[in-house]
Amino acid sequence: MTSTKSLDNAIDLNDPQYYFNRELSWLEFNRRVLAEALDKRTPLLERLKFMAIFSSNLDEFFMVRVAALKKQVAAGVTKLSADGRTSKQQLEAIANMLTPIIKKQHQHFEKILKKELNQSGVHILNYVDLNQEQRAYLNEFFEEYIFPVLTPLAVDPSHPFPYISNLSLNLAVVLKDPQIDNELFARVKIPQVLSRFIALPEELRQTHQKKPGVWTGVPIEQIVTHNLEYLFPGMSILESYAFRVTRNADLSVEEDEADDLLLAIEKELQKRRMGGSSVRLEIEASVSPEIRSTIIREMTLEESDVYDIDGLLSLGDLMSFMALPLAELKDKPWNAVLPPRLSWLQENDGDSSGEGESFFNVIRHGDLLVHHPYHSFTSTVLRFISEAASDPHVLAIKMTLYRTSGDSPIIKSLIAAAQNGKQVVVLVELKARFDEENNILWAKKLEKSGVHVVYGVTGLKTHTKITLVVRQEKERIRRYVHIGTGNYNPKTAKIYTDLGLLSCNPELGADLTDLFNFLTGYSQQKSYRKLLVAPVSLRDRIIAMIKREIEHCRQGKTGRIVAKMNSLVDQEVIQTIYLASQAGVEIDLIVRGICCLRPGIPDFSDKIRVISIIGRFLEHSRIFYFHNNGDEEIYIGSADWMTRNLSRRVEAVTPIDSPEIFGDLQEILGVMLADNRKAWELQSDGTFVQRKPRKDEEVRNTHQTFMEMALQSAGIVDS
Incomplete structure (x- = not known):
């Protein structure tokens, strides 16, 4: 970028001292997320939720941002970040910053949160702390439900080191064959099809504190660890350690070379499932130096890529505890309300067939702002789209879909609109990160139902959140619009704060018409009446x-x-x-x-x-x-x-x-x-x-x- 100077001070605004590093700034954001988990003013299960979010955020950070930096290092990229760091220096700074934060996270969970959960009737126990009855139950559970799906993989000259899938939880097992007295190595993958935390039945919930509690159980990997003899009969189990590998999971699609973008994305998703190069290793801190170095070598990682964990790995799985029926340990439930101008919806269904009290009538009387999750997404945005789908006066519906839920009512409304003979156009963004597969499924379903599906402009990701409804009203055509800040996703609309404008302003309607023509055709529109x-x-x-x-x-x-x-x-x-x-x-x-x-x-x-x-x-x-x-x-x-x-x-x-x-x-x-x-x-x-x-x-x-x-x-x- 060309140097920009202040007219008064002739300051070089490109000077690296005036910029924070993008990656480190994001880590500071995630540190603030962790602070919610450490804050005693936050309800207990909500603290557990924030601890899980912190871990899940880090997973994506490594899969995308750290992976990109590693690719730059491997390619010899010399370009500096705005704060003057090379890619390698950024990776070093990330590791230096993260190590103490992750240590703090796990110490807090092991020493504080688990204790407070225990006092509240949620007992996340270690297998070694179980009584005989509890162990007997879990051993039977292992034999019946876990053992059949486990696949131990030996590592020796005839069995190469197995592929470790992205974010999977694994055990590195060291064994000895009594007949040849050699130490052997094997890997056991913890099945992701089973729950991470296995609950004990109600009659066995009693702990050493003599409190039955609401939930008592142990992590599944500990059950596997204490039953390894079933997997390796005749062998002596010397030691085992949990570990987890993170891989590059970003997609790389050259659109100019892709005749069929949908097919190209599907192929890239197959590569992602196989997994890219390794970018991080999380492993139990007590692991032996030999096993540690073996995994590092086989994963082609460096020492700086390793995070030694003193406690449970993969704390993102703690999110499952939010399902416990413990309202007193959560935020008070929030039920979104209607904007005052839509209060009539509570009394009737808002007949959209005439010119009476309908959603379109409300918008004609003035622009409407919706603020989610405080205002109901279902009764505003979804209602707007569903009314448009069934209203006989509506001629066309056009909208962009960046992310939506797996069981989206929006998709159902769009399909219904097409079946009702309306012109329906949907731009599905196939490159919405980690939602590509979901979007491909919906794109195919929409196309089969007669909806015109497009995938946007080559070289650009379509991130805008817009809907255009064209309606015949007496002797004129009127265009209604929704312009939002968030995705058309009823699930995230309950936890993300977003705004949406519902309007029939003619200039906005004309602008959205031009914008959709740009997205679906060959328009080179360069100016708009009101939109930026x-x-x-x-x-x-x-x-x-x-x-x-x-x-x-x-x-x-x-x-x-x-x-x-x-x-x-x-x-x-x-x-x-x-x-x-x-x-x-x-x-x-x-x-x-x-x-x-x-x-x-x-x-x-x-x-x-x-x-x-x-x-x-x-x-x-x-x-x-x-x-x-x-x-x-x-x-x-x-x-x-x-x-x-x-x-x-x-x-x-x-x-x-x-x-x-x-x-x-x-x-x-x-x-x-x-x-x-x-x-x-x-x-x-x-x-x-x-x-x-x-x-x-x-x-x-x-x-x-x-x-x-x-x-x-x-x-x-x-x-």
Whole structure:
């Protein structure tokens, strides 16, 4: 990138000292996730959930980000990151940062969480702590249910080291043949088709504490370990250790060379199932040096790729305990409400066949903002699509699907719409990471039902979340739109915070028509009436709006920006924000995850404040506010300020014209900026400090506040 200089200070904005490393910034985000698991104010099972999320997040980080860095090292890539590190230096920094964090995670689980769970009636026991009756039961369970699906694999000159599948849990077993007195090595894969934690029956739940409890059981690998003689009869079992390997799982598809993108993705998925190169080894800390070095060598890993675990491996499996019927150990259940303008849905089914009280009638009377999970996704977005599918006046439905649930009612509605004779077009993004297989299944099912399915624009991932409904109304055609910040997924809509605009604004309808033509045909549309579209206009407009605030400040006026997003990485945008800070623009950024911008540097970025909110729900909405000398503008959409979103994805960001919705979005930003319970402030050294309410200060928890506001707007008294 060309060097950008401040007109006043001639500062080189490309200087690495002004940027945080992307990978390390993400690890800081995951450290904040872990903090929820360590926080005693968080309900106990929710703490277990956050510990599982921390581990699952790390799995994906290694499969994608670490794998990419390793490929760069192997290919001899010399390009430096924005903070001036080589790929190898980044890998070293990741290992150095992660080692103590992972140690802390496992120590907390083994020494604190397990103890507190035990006191609450959830006994995750070690096999060695079981009484004779409990052992007898589990030994019988092993013989009947586990033993038949196990396959021990010997390793010797005639049996090469077996393939270790991605994220599988394994036992490295050392044996001795009494007849030849030689030590032998074997691998036993723990079957993933069985539960990770095996429960004891109610009559055997009693522990040494004499409390029967709600759940008592042990990890399956310990049951296998203590029954290895069944797998190796006649052998002496000397030792065994659990280990787990992570592999490169990113897809690599050259679209220009793929005649059939769907077929190309399917082939790549087969490669993923086989697994790419190894990128991480997790192994019991007590493993012998010989076994440790053998696995490292066979997996072609380095010492820095190894994480010694003192305790249970694969803590992502702890998520299963959220199914326990222990409401007192979880967050209070949240039941989403309807926006006040849709309250009539509670009294009737909203007949969509006429011009009475229907979803379309509501939208015609004014734009509608939905805020999930506080507003019901099912009764708003899904209702909008299902009504469109059955409404005889609807002529066409067009939408993008990036991720959706496995049993998606949206798919059923789209199929029903096609069967009802409507023109239905769906853009299915086959390259949505780790949802490729699911999306392929739905794409085939939609095509068989008569839906026109397309896979987007070559070289671009379609990330925008948009729906267009074309409806015949008396003597005219009217277009209804939904423009959202999140996926059309009713399951994640319960735990992700997202926004959606429902409108029949003619200009937005025309823009979405043009955008769908770009996605499905050969359109080279370069300008839109209201939408900011990537990769066409979004980057330039963001830069221009930031520069507009700079110009206002230079004229002695007020400059103000508030932006909420998941990640801030793009160097050009960051440089422009730095220039805005130096010009006096007051900037508040709410960034959930990666933030490569360095705030708080005197006379450079000291007008910039960055917070991250981590809590009950995953912050996913994007909101962008610009003061514009009092002629304020606010936008919502699907794009983060990352290079991939601005340059390599199709994104749509919409301005908000409704004064009421404008005020709602300002209130949302205000609530988050005032948070003193779940907000973390980014320091100039890259660390985050969690805000704490003062003794005389009211606790302001963003998610709790929005739940209370939603209940109040619906006229519901929270009991």
